[in-house]
Amino acid sequence: MSKIQASKIHRQFQVNNDFGKKTKLMVLDDFNLQVREGEFLSILGPSGCGKSTFLNMLAGLDKQDGGQILIDGEPVSDRSFDRGMVFQGYALFPWRTVLENVEIGLQIRGLEKKEREEIARYYLTMVGLTAFANRYPHQLSGGMKQRVAIARVLAYQPDIMLMDEPFAALDAQTRETLQLELIRIWEADKKTIVFITHSIDEAILLSDRVAVMTARPGRVKEIIDVSLPRPRSEEIRNSSEFAQIRQYAWSLIKDEVTKAQGLQESIEKGQETIMVQPIISLQQKFKDMIQKRIGGHNEKIG
Amino acid sequence: MKKLANFFTGSLEKTIGLILFIALWELAPRAGWVNSTYLSPPSTVVSALIALLKSGALLKHLLISLQRALVGMAVAVSFGMIFGLFIGYFKKIEGYLDALFQSFRQMSAFALFPVFILLFGVGELSKTIIIFWASLWPILLNTINGVKNVDTLLVQSAKSMGASQKFIFLRVILPAAAPDIFTGIRLGGSYCVMSLVAAEMIGATSGLGYLILYSQETFNIPDMYAGIVGLAIMGLGINYALKLIEKSFSSWKQGVAVGE
Numbered sequence: 001m002s003k004i005q006a007s008k009i010h011r012q013f014q015v016n017n018d019f020g021k022k023t024k025l026m027v028l029d030d031f032n033l034q035v036r037e038g039e040f041l042s043i044l045g046p047s048g049c050g051k052s053t054f055l056n057m058l059a060g061l062d063k064q065d066g067g068q069i070l071i072d073g074e075p076v077s078d079r080s081f082d083r084g085m086v087f088q089g090y091a092l093f094p095w096r097t098v099l100e101n102v103e104i105g106l107q108i109r110g111l112e113k114k115e116r117e118e119i120a121r122y123y124l125t126m127v128g129l130t131a132f133a134n135r136y137p138h139q140l141s142g143g144m145k146q147r148v149a150i151a152r153v154l155a156y157q158p159d160i161m162l163m164d165e166p167f168a169a170l171d172a173q174t175r176e177t178l179q180l181e182l183i184r185i186w187e188a189d190k191k192t193i194v195f196i197t198h199s200i201d202e203a204i205l206l207s208d209r210v211a212v213m214t215a216r217p218g219r220v221k222e223i224i225d226v227s228l229p230r231p232r233s234e235e236i237r238n239s240s241e242f243a244q245i246r247q248y249a250w251s252l253i254k255d256e257v258t259k260a261q262g263l264q265e266s267i268e269k270g271q272e273t274i275m276v277q278p279i280i281s282l283q284q285k286f287k288d289m290i291q292k293r294i295g296g297h298n299e300k301i302g
Numbered sequence: 303m304k305k306l307a308n309f310f311t312g313s314l315e316k317t318i319g320l321i322l323f324i325a326l327w328e329l330a331p332r333a334g335w336v337n338s339t340y341l342s343p344p345s346t347v348v349s350a351l352i353a354l355l356k357s358g359a360l361l362k363h364l365l366i367s368l369q370r371a372l373v374g375m376a377v378a379v380s381f382g383m384i385f386g387l388f389i390g391y392f393k394k395i396e397g398y399l400d401a402l403f404q405s406f407r408q409m410s411a412f413a414l415f416p417v418f419i420l421l422f423g424v425g426e427l428s429k430t431i432i433i434f435w436a437s438l439w440p441i442l443l444n445t446i447n448g449v450k451n452v453d454t455l456l457v458q459s460a461k462s463m464g465a466s467q468k469f470i471f472l473r474v475i476l477p478a479a480a481p482d483i484f485t486g487i488r489l490g491g492s493y494c495v496m497s498l499v500a501a502e503m504i505g506a507t508s509g510l511g512y513l514i515l516y517s518q519e520t521f522n523i524p525d526m527y528a529g530i531v532g533l534a535i536m537g538l539g540i541n542y543a544l545k546l547i548e549k550s551f552s553s554w555k556q557g558v559a560v561g562e
Contacts, residue, residue, distance in 0.1 A: 056458075059458075059461075059462045060461065060462070061458050061461060061462060078461075079461075079464050079465075079466070080464055081464040083462060083464075084462070084463065085458075085459070085462035085463075087455060087458075087459060089455050091455045091456055091458070091459035093456060093474070093477070093478075094554060095477045095478070095480075095552070095554040096554075097554075104460070104463065104473075105463040105464075107473075108460070108463050108464055108465045108466075108469055109464070136554050156463065162462070
């Protein structure tokens with residue numbers, strides 16, 4: 001049975017284009033997705049494809065303009081105790097200690113201080129931060145902050161964990177460590193996880209299935225079954241199966257990334273900066289212009 | 303020993319400007335650069351201060367001034383915070399009121415004093431109101447700003463955990479806005495002392511402001527300076543107390559500036 005069932009989701013935003021005029025930006029259109037109970041599903045897509053928007057809807061932080069999202073057969077409600085969200089920006093409360101941050105979901109659920117602390121300490125141990133219980137978030141590194149955020153969600157035992165590019169802001173090594181820790185934690189109690197990412201490797205390493213999205217307006221282009229064995233470890237990245245899946249995922253997403261970054265579309269939409277192919281002849285011309293100015297002074301500076 | 307020495311050099315660095323100023327102040331009338339009838343040297347001011355303390359006059363005036371300042375501040379803080387939180391929370395209201403508030407803020411409390419006297423007489427009420435008016439605006443506007451600028455990510459995070467509106471308001475918005483609110487209160491504190499003096503110079507028979515003006519009118523110049531010094535000390539005291547309160551409320555912030 002599917003835990004989450006999203007059908008024909010439609011969402012558009014009002015945005016101002018370059019000329020200050022209001023235009024409609026279609027973010028999701030005819031978006032369909034089913035998430036099974038207890039599975040780890042990643043949503044992979046180019047920037048701006050609406051994947052975070054969908055996650056916010058699951059979290060009750062945003063509402064679709066059309067279509068329907070059911071969780072356990074019920075429409076998504078604004079307020080629910082069953083969901084936990086991990087944000088890219090950590091979203092820790094700076095005036096609370098690490099321990100108090102992990103307690104906050106339990107406080108919302110009305111637990112006594114003593115019970116809260118017991119649970120929070122257990123999950124702090126799980127993410128390896130026992131020694132930092134009384135520190136404040138600003139005293140932690142990015143990776144530690146995200147561990148606190150994960151412990152905070154785990155502590156109040158939600159049915160579904162929603163993760164919005166949680167490791168995107170971390171350096172490569174920390175990211176890999178946290179990915180492996182997340183696998184370990186998830187494999188132990190198999191919560192339903194919806195994980196947003198734009199990293200193909202991350203999606204494959206972690207997930208049971210990967211939903212690849214199209215460029216805006218976002219739809220699910222294809223769902224890839226990741227049949228890699230579990231428990232997974234670091235070495236799995238080097239297997240030929242992993243490489244095959246990565247190859248396939250890349251072929252699916254390549255066009256979408258190009259489209260998302262494409263000049264034509266952005267001009268039509270009248271927004272967002274874009275990267276275009278460098279024009280060598282022009283660059284040479286600019287170089288000459290600069291050289292002409294500084295040419296005589298070069299030796300002096302050097 | 304070394305610590306003690308460090309403490310003294312540290313305090314010396316901080317107070318060197320003050321010490322030089324006092325030295326110059328002492329020197330100027332004594333050397334005859336300034337007429338000593340108009341500028342009493344600090345040594346004379348100190349003895350006047352001691353005489354005023356002994357007679358109990360200084361304490362009486364100080365207590366009355368302090369009482370006025372505290373009452374005016376207390377009303378301004380409660381009013382400014384309650385309305386600020388409310389207005390900041392409902393962003394739409396803020397849009398309607400912004401222009402009004404900005405104009406009110408520009409309206410000097412001193413300019414409005416005649417109006418307050420017309421409406422409320424020359425008694426304590428109009429004094430309290432002028433202090434209230436002067437300290438209200440920084441508190442109100444900083445509170446609104448603080449609430450408005452609460453990181454939406456924190457609110458979303460609490461929402462995603464299933465927090466009620468009440469929880470979000472009390473446990474997320476209020477603590478997140480607290481540093482801004484305290485900045486407003488400290489600003490309000492200094493405006494409060496300023497407007498207090500003005501209030502006590504018009505139609506008052508007590509308070510440090512009255513003491514200063516009265517001493518000048520009766521040509522008791524050392525007492526006038528003693529009143530001014532007393533007022534400065536009171537202002538410093540209020541600011542120090544507010545700083546202490548602020549510190550205890552935002553101790554988590556310590557080291558943020560250094561650490562990041």
